[in-house]
Amino acid sequence: MKSIFISGAAQGIGRAVAERFLAEGWMVGAYDIAPVEYEHEHLITGLIDVRSPESWSAALADFAAHTGGTIDVVDNNAGIIVAGNIADLSPEQVKRQIDINCTGVVLGAQAAKPYLKRGSQLVNMSSASATYGQPGIATYSASKFFVAGLTEGLSLEWARDGIRVVAIWPLWARTNLANNSAASIKRLGVNITPEEVAETIWKATHPNLLTRGRIHWTVSTADTVLFYARRLAPNRVARQITRLLAG
Template structure:
């Protein structure tokens, strides 16, 4: 029986991912900084995890591994957002964002490494906001670009350990994270469901074949895939103009 360990699983995308993998017959470790209060049957194991703490990571993974043995997939899903002009942002809120979105993902990768060696997969939750830096969510956008680059670096660094590292890049999804005053929310809408993101996490985690397993970055909707492709082809000035139109 295969298994997955998920952070930020109390609600939103994390919960949808947990429910998708449970439906596929996997054992799921659903962890969060708040108690996971929803029911998922005997194959659902829940616990507390502060992703900002290396000790908390070590304890949570050891607890889950004690039940399942080697871990097949770790989903670095937990994340927070701060919206509004950076110059007037609360420094404590910005610090927490960077701690959760950057430090938390990094500590999670580090702690997961020994459990994933020999064929496991690390899934990191990035965002379409990482395609080009977004005004009004500058720190969040930058933190997701960090996640993308970390994914690419670890994919190369851990190749010899047979650990696959991938990133999922959704646009605004119908969760509390999208409840922000940002121009791109108004112009693009919030059209993606947590279940759609969970479907992509499922495809990323269970990819088979050399070609499919070589994929690193996964879009969710046709629009975020088009934006990702366009950014890779467009000169910086064009990408900046497009971002101004959508998010400025």
């Protein structure tokens, strides 16, 4: 039985990913800082604080005890957002976002590596907010730039071991994360479901010959347009577009 470990799996996108892979007959490890309150015969649940290397080690070892010692996919899903102008955020709010969204992802990759065999995959959750820095959620946006860069670096670093590393780039999805005051929510809306993100993760981890080399995976038409337009547009154009959408 194939296996996937998911951080931040108590609700939202993490839960949707768990349910998508369970439906395909996978063994699923759903771990979160809050208790996971759903059940399935192939579901293993537990607690994890992604800011702690000891917590990562304990959670992965716990799940691997049910999988024969290896894991096919690790989904670095846990993340938080605190909206507001940077000058209005407390140092604790800034640090918590960076600790969970950046340090937590690196610690997850480090702890997961011994369990990832040739053919295994690491999935990191980036965001459409990483196409250009977003005002009002600058720390969160920057953390997703970090995730994108980390993914690219690891995709090269781990290629020699036969391990794929990909990043998922959704716009706002219908989760608690979207319950904030970011201007882009008002202008673009919240139109993606957690199930759509989960489906993209399923496709990203089951690529065909044409998509196997893809590192960055968008979810909807809107975030796909933003992703590729940013790569073609000069910085001053991207800045103006971002000002209109998120300023």
